[in-house]
Amino acid sequence: MPHAALLETLIVVFLYILAVFFGIKVITQTAQPAKALGYLMLLFFLPGIGLLIYLGIGENRRINKIYDRKLWRDIRRYEQVKQRIHKRSLENLAANEKALAPFSNVVHLLLKDTLSPLTLHNEVEILRNGEGKFPAVIKALREARHHIHLEYYIFENGIVGDEIKAILMEKAREGVEVRFVYDDFGSKDIKRRFLRDLRASGVQVYPFYRVRFFANRLNYRNHRKIIVVDGRVGFVGGINISDRYSNAVTGKPSGGRAGHSGPSGLASRSAREKVYWRDTHLQIRGSAVYSLQYLFLSDWSFASGQDVEFHDSFFPRSQVQGQTLVQMASSGPDSLNPTIMMANNAIIHNARRYVYITTPYFIPNESVYDAIRTAALGGLDVRMLVPFHSDSWIVNKAASAYYEDLLNCGVKIYRYQKGFVHAKTIVVDDSLAMVGSANMDNRSFELNFETNALVYDQGVAVQLKEQFLADLDDSDRLDAARWGRRRGFTRFQESVARLLSGIL
Structure with missing residues (x-):
């Protein structure tokens, strides 16, 4: 019995030594005080379990280095277009000074921080729920002539996913360039056969930051939902590709997932059954699509390891005459600022x-x-x-x-x-x-x-x-x-x- 008590004491002491070591790491490497406090509470109040949680979702120096390389690639592209974007955005701001007066500092913030252009000549349609988005997406995909670019956090097998898959394969066989980036955690239930079928038809498919171990499965994920077709029409918003996002699709959620994963990747039992899903997405035609294209190509370069040239077919001259002003706000672990x-x-x-x-x-x-x-x-x-x-x-x-x-x-x-x-x-x-x-x-x-x-x-x-x-x-x-x-x-x-x- 004394030996057991001694062993127990040594284990506790060892765990607290580890807690002190990783606590120092948290304090020195975590920028947000609230985040640091959360990790410190876990490490010292639950030394064993807290350590496992920190190792699973905490800071990861290797990931930071990976995204440093991504940022460097993006900066090279940034320098190629910097002057042109800055000049055109200031012209649009000056021409619409009265309409933009309350938010001119927002325009300058996004332009200075991420070189996000203020674009004119756009047409924007609000798409309500999946039943509003998916028909518009399917129509745009069917009309593609040069390229289709998709980037999604969640892409699931099911009625919606399978129909979009069939269109992508059909378009690839017709000679349309089809590129698809999916988050390897959010879309972890995609079937291997699903991906093999896409690749066999000529669709280029890559996961964003492949998950090989549990560590950091939940952090540094690509949560974007972007589609660009022929550089002329784009989709952006909160709706993933899954049956649960459309209230026109009945039955249990597709893909075998136990409900939609929340911000920590957790799902409750109540999410297992089909519920009414309220969501919002945008369809954009016009020059704002160039910003979505830039984002996609930057993420594609990181996910695939390919350097795709920014040729004119990706940024065709827009024929849209609408007067809607649009600007993109984008950020992530590779951003200099939130x-x-x-x-x-x-x-x-x-x-x-x-x-x-x-x-x-x-x-x-x-x-x-x-x-x-x-x-x-x-x-x-x-x-x-x-x-x-x-x-x-x-x-x-x-x-x-x-x-x-x-x-x-x-x-x-x-x-x-x-x-x-x-x-x-x-x-x-x-x-x-x-x-x-x-x-x-x-x-x-x-x-x-x-x-x-x-x-x-x-x-x-x-x-x-x-x-x-x-x-x-x-x-x-x-x-x-x-x-x-x-x-x-x-x-x-x-x-x-x-x-x-x-x-x-």
Whole structure:
């Protein structure tokens, strides 16, 4: 018995020595205090389990080096087009100075930080849910003549996935260049035969950062949902390729997955059955498609190891005469700054009348949290639409921990009841609409590759606002007084989850 007790003591001491070692690593290598605090809590309160979690989803120097190489490739392309993009964007800004006045600093932010051009001559269509997106995508794919480029976090076998697969194979046999990048974690249920069939028909397919071991399976993922056809039409937003995203497809979710993976890759039992899926995507025609093309080709170069030349067939002269202004906000582990997070802050700070936010995962950092509270305290109409039930218990608890303070500041919070709301949108003052792949959480701001489209157009903004207000009819508004009477144990759970919010 003494020997057993001694062995137990030695194991505990050894685990705490490891906790101290990795704790020093966390402090020196983790930039965000909330994230560092979360890891330190795990390491010292659960020394064995916490260490495994840190090794599984924590910092990874090898990945950083890999993305350094990706960033270097992107910078080379950046220098090739820098002057031309900068000049044209400033011309568009000057020509539309009055319309863009409230958000000119947002335009400058994206232009200076990521060289994201402000493009004119665009036509933008809001696609509601999968039943709105997939027919438009299938039509565009069938009309492809030169190339099809797809980049998706989740691509699953099923009615939708199989139909798109058949079109890609058909187009490849016709001589159309088809390139497909899928995230190796998000799309882990793609069947090998599915990929073999694509490659056999001439489709070029590569995973984005192949998962070989568990370590960092959940971090540094490509969360983008992009399609570019012939350099003329593009799709961007929150809708992946899967049957669950279309309410026109009945039955259980396809692909054998136990529900959609949330920000930490976890799925709840409630997500196993088919539920009504509320989501938003954009179809864009015009010069803004060039930005999506640039993003795809940069990610393709990283995933495939190929350097694709930026020839004119990828960036054909646009014939679109529309006057919609569009700019892309993109960021990821290879970014010098958390661009999407900074764009969110700038948009909220520049609002003058209202800010309407839809997000499935609300775990903000302090700057975004303060921006929302400041807007509400300043008298703006600030509303948030979030899920009634998230697909991750701990994420739901962490998000709930923020609600009481927001309610007390005057933020109106609505929880969607009809099904699961997965859209990621912001609409402000009938002037700006943002739709994309980024959630309002640390994972989207810092860890994943994301892309949002900013549309500076009254017509699009009003349409998105109307959809937001219609969704409120299917939602329950939180009452501040009733919410404040939550049980003590519930508050405790939320507080613990919030302490871990930096790593969720």
